[in-house]
Amino acid sequence: MKHPILLFCTALVLLVSGCSKPVHPTMIPTPVPARPAGQTDVLGLTAEPIETVHIGVVGLGMRGSEAVRRLVQIPGAEITALCDLLPDRVEANQLQMKEMGKTQVVSKYSGTQESWRGLCEQADVDLVYICTDWLNHYPIAMYAMECGKHVAIEVPAALDMDQIWGLINQSEKTRKHCMMLENCIYDFFEMTTLEMAQRGLFGEVIHVEGAYCHNLDPYWDEYWNNWRLDYNQKHRGDVYPTHGIGPVCQVLDIHRGDRMTMLVSMDTKSFNGAKIASNHEGKPVTEFANGDETSTLIRTEKGKTILIEHDVMTPRPYSRMYQVVGTDGYASKYPVEEYCLRVDKPADQVDARHISDEKVYSGAEKDALQAGYRNVILTPEFEALAKSVGGHGGMDFIMDYRLVYCLHHGLPLDMDVYDLAEWCCVAPLSRVSLEHGSMPVEVPDFTRGAWNRVQGFHYALAEEK
Ligand SMILES: NC(=O)c1ccc[n+]([C@@H]2O[C@H](COP(=O)([O-])OP(=O)(O)OC[C@H]3O[C@@H](n4cnc5c(N)ncnc54)[C@H](O)[C@@H]3O)[C@@H](O)[C@H]2O)c1
DSSP, X not given: OOOHHHHHHHHHHHHHHTOOOOSSTTOBOOOOOOOOTTOOOOTTOOOOOOSSEEEEEEOOSHHHHHHHHHHTTSTTEEEEEEEEXXXXXXXXXXXXXXXXXXXXXXXXXXXXXXXXXXXXXXXXXXXXXXXXXXXXXXXXXXXXXXTTOEXXXXXXXXXXXXXXXXXXXXXXXXXOOEEEOOGGXXXXXXXXXXXXXXXXXXXXXXXXXXXXXOOOTTTGGGSGGGHHHHHHHHXXXXXXXXXXXXXXXXXXXXXXXBOEEEEEEEEOOOSXXXXXXXXXXXXXXXXXXXXXXXXXXXXXXXXXXXXXXXXXXXXXXXXXXXXXXXXXXXXXXXXXXXXXXOOOOOGGGOOTTSSOOSEEEOXXXXXXXXXXXXXXTOOHHHHHXXXXXXXXXXXXXXXXXXXXXXXXXXXXXXXXXXXXXXXXXXXXXXXXXXXXXXXXXXXXXXXXXXXXXXXSOOOOOGGGO
């Protein structure tokens, strides 16, 4: 499908940007803004160690209130400020803290759309932890970094390419951490499987899959001001890709030896979306931009592929997919947790009538296999603590704990601003592909030239310093 106007535009953009020929003849180029003068990348960024990490939490709805509950249980962390547009949510969270034995004075900000400015300016705030609706993530994070604070932003941290490049530039300029709170990289199956992949159990990993399939019927009415349904109604594309793509990008060492180069996307019509919006509004809604199912295929520099799916509109069972395909093995979290490994049998024992001849590890055999691949940061004691505090079974606690631990020790965080960029860009770039008949779209190198400098994903540990 070579639309002449598109080809002309492609050629023009390439000419203007001075790039060499595109990787794919019909790929839609994605511009990369020049790095502002005097700035350098923030790969492996470290900051001064912080004795007690003082945290200001902005957005105290369903997710933010849960974050407050977890953060008061993190050693070395202290909440010093709370902010929500709605004053009663600030009061409710201060009460929650008191009931958990935290009686220190907390500054409170509420009442206007920009009350968070005061929190960002507060001297005893080191980290601004943002749990608002999606549209508010970007202005708060930008201002917080401007005020010299590290930021942690709920998913998706950024909604379009301007916001993504804005956060990258701001982190590079201020040398402040800008981390997206992608909790799913800390789930137990994912952490163990990452360890297996890094130790070569699956051979070379060549294909991975991730998804966000979650029927949101019970939740739509719970969001403040209907922000989530409203966003889906107005935007086509995979608007919530990060839970699916984050864990599998870690397995592929994205911007740590490989990088995503292009994607193509396809969606269904909106069959259920308009119905849900009609029920919500109590009048017929005919326009609904987001397809019920969106699938995106991504290719990497090293010739590997990633499949990402999004479905929040059907009764399809909850799934983040998390499948890892290697030359010698396979891991699957959904729909069933299992591993499959190649078995090298003598030729006379191979029975071609068997549809598959690999060794399947499920149930107790899976548990026994996993026991040999405990993730380096997941000691049995820490795992038990995480499960007792909880938050999606414990992964949320591990995420917060690692964030505070790394800030306390002055270590690079597990996720940097380029992870944020790569995982968020699926939303705007899938939309471009969909709006051009599923044409391939270039995924840029958000590190602007440094994607191959670091080799392999690694958790920073204080004892290595
Ligand atoms: N990582 C996960 O597993 C996970 C799970 C749920 C939600 N989330 C993310 O968490 C975020 C919040 O989701 P939620 O379910 O809590 O939504 P919510 O609607 O329950 O809460 C949003 C809160 O933001 C507040 N808010 C709105 N504008 C504000 C402003 N200008 N200043 C201060 N506060 C403002 C609202 O009053 C509300 O309390 C979203 O980004 C969502 O995607 C992540």
